[in-house]
Amino acid sequence: MKKLSSRILGLLLALVMMTAGMSLATAETAESYPDIEYWFTNEGFLPVEIGGAYYNLTKETIGVGVYMPYVDWNGGQTYREQLALRVAANDTPDIFIYNNGIENGLILDGAALDLTDYLPEYMPHVWESVPASVWETVRANDPTGQGRIWTIPDVTTFTRHGAYIRTDWLDAVGMKMPATQEEFVEVLRAFKEKDPNGNGAADEIPAGGRAEARWMDYLFAMYGIAMYEGYPEWDVYNGEITYSAVTPNMKDALAFVSGLYREGLLDPETLLNSGADWSGKFDSNTVGVYYHIPWVAYQRLQGIYDYTAGAVKAQVANLPQISAEGYEGFITVKPTGNSGKMVSADVAKDEQLMKAAFRVLDCQYNMEYRDLEYGVEGMHYEVVDGKKVKLPEDKATQELLILQTPGCQVENVDVITSRLEAVRTEENSWQIDESIALLNGNQADGRVIAADGMPSTVYDGYEDIQNRTLYVEYISKIITGEYDLDKFDEFVDRWYKNGGEAVTERVRAWYAGKQ
């Protein structure tokens, strides 16, 4: 009896030793990397903890465990504050995203790793995915003036924005797609007067936008104005890079926009709408033309569908790029994002840690790992008929998808299309079709502006210019008719005197250096 038990014990011991040896052996063949703390935008999802589901997924898929504590995004503000605290405590996260110009301070303080020499060797997918022109911009923006690469910017290589119009409304009022400015105004009038939503009430809002004259860029774009989500941009006018808001184009655009407003063709609450107000109006089946990111239109179409209890499957199409007389209209495109990723300078103290950080970044740009975008099975997606389908977003149960490969690294039509396909279900299939059509429909209308990649440091000391304080005041009052159009000249004068001149000088110097 005693003999038997000791034999069993011996056998067990041998087994344990064998498995231990095996696991040691596997660890040696595949390179083992330390974990990477990676700070990303989190708008309410569960944190990614070491040993948790998403951590395990990254560890299995790319060999590096990625984690992130809960850091509230809060429009980027809380995130930046929290990051500053960790940097101050000499405990910078290994990889982190930057935005709003914080990158320059971090670089100058020595918190960031110089990536220039590592990119081609350790991050070839990053190096090749980001267009060379963008790398040039990044080098030109190096705050140390040495032309080094400290940041990997988010890149958008397609026309992201655009206006779309309710084609079912066009049919209802018996009109064709407008191609000129006159036709466009006629369509708006018909939308207002002919009850295209057919509910018997004159509740239609032909067009509109949001507070601070934002998200109605297409009305300004007809006059060749560079504008990004309501922010006037810098582009070449009369042979020199200039703030689009102080050009004669803007004065003409304002004459047009304020005319629409006075005629009641724009939402009377245009200058008061929040994002939710304005999308809510569209969702309640009352808006004819909507300017946004066209490929997310399926959310709006679902909104109308819900609001009308399934009665309206709204039809939309791209509003063609219309040019005002004497101008050439275009949609502003900025490939080089003002946000992106950086690596902590501290990772250089540990070679394996540095390699791990590089590997994580490289995998994010490697299409081989694009399925990481789906997340964890059962948490973020389920398999239906052998195809992965994303589950509805649920912040109470889903961990943050830190590595959204490769979607938010380099955005292009293909990436967006695959993202849309990932959420296609039987019920929303018609919406996804419309979104894909919108995405492809206006690619030719975009143009990269001269100020692409311009660092926000040109505004240092002139926050009022950056925040568009004067601009918003004058533009709002001119649109509503409180000010005459002639007040525009006063605005231009005051803008230049209150810092505009100095900022313009800096921008022109930066642009000369970029070229």
Added chain:
Amino acid sequence: MSARNHIRESAGDHAFNLAVLIFLILFGVVMAVPMIAELAVSLSSKIASQTGTIGLVPVGFTFASWEFMLRNAGLWRSLGISAASTALVVVISLLINAMMAYPLSKRNFAPVKVLMLVVVFTMIFKAPTIPYFLTLRGYGLYNSFWAMVVPQVISAYNLLVMRSFFQSFPAEIEEAAEIDGCGKFRMFFRIVLPSSKAVIATVGLFYGVGAWNQYATPLMMIQDTALFPLQLKIHQLVNAASGDIAAAVKVSTANYTNDTLGAAAVIFSMVPVLLIYPFVQKYFAKGAMLGSVKG
């Protein structure tokens, strides 16, 4: 009824009282309207919230938001953490506060001037964020429950309120006790404290509300969601509203929005304070006047 009044109300007094009454009613309405509006939002449907049609009455009545909230285990956990830290703050603060305020109220205690200078100094000069963070982190309070207790323990303002109260405490009583052979500690715990319920309740309420509502320090010190106090948790829920330019793809079949959830969360966090307040209020009305008249 009016015959019972010894002093008859003149017409002027009557008008004044009426005006006060009307003012207070209006004031109460102004206070109540936002709460009622929030309650209405929390009980409304997703579509109503997105289209902004909710006033003071729920539109598309549903408990979806409340169901989501109350099923959120993290919220209950946060409630427990807030309750525990608040209770600890109140008990520890009151003890330390009273023990410091009492000697500081004695003029014959030699270091009073220096100590008071140090106390008042902290009222005027606040530590900048980063040194404050580094100091607390150095104490090992990063991602620690005690980060919600230790920094809250003493506030100069509350200390001064208590000190003023003790200054007006009748010296005769203390002298009488001393003659009867009462020591300093016995005097403090047996004579002074039992007669100071009003100031204890008032200052306790200050500390309690402060600890319950604390946000900035936990935001700075706590990243572990398991340790989130209620206010941070609520902020997480309310702030979860993704901007429409967010790249994240979202589809949701739930009948709530971040607005309705936020409204439910706000109401949820107010309830405990609303429940406790009436019990402390009687001391509070008395206590707020304490120390305002000094001998």
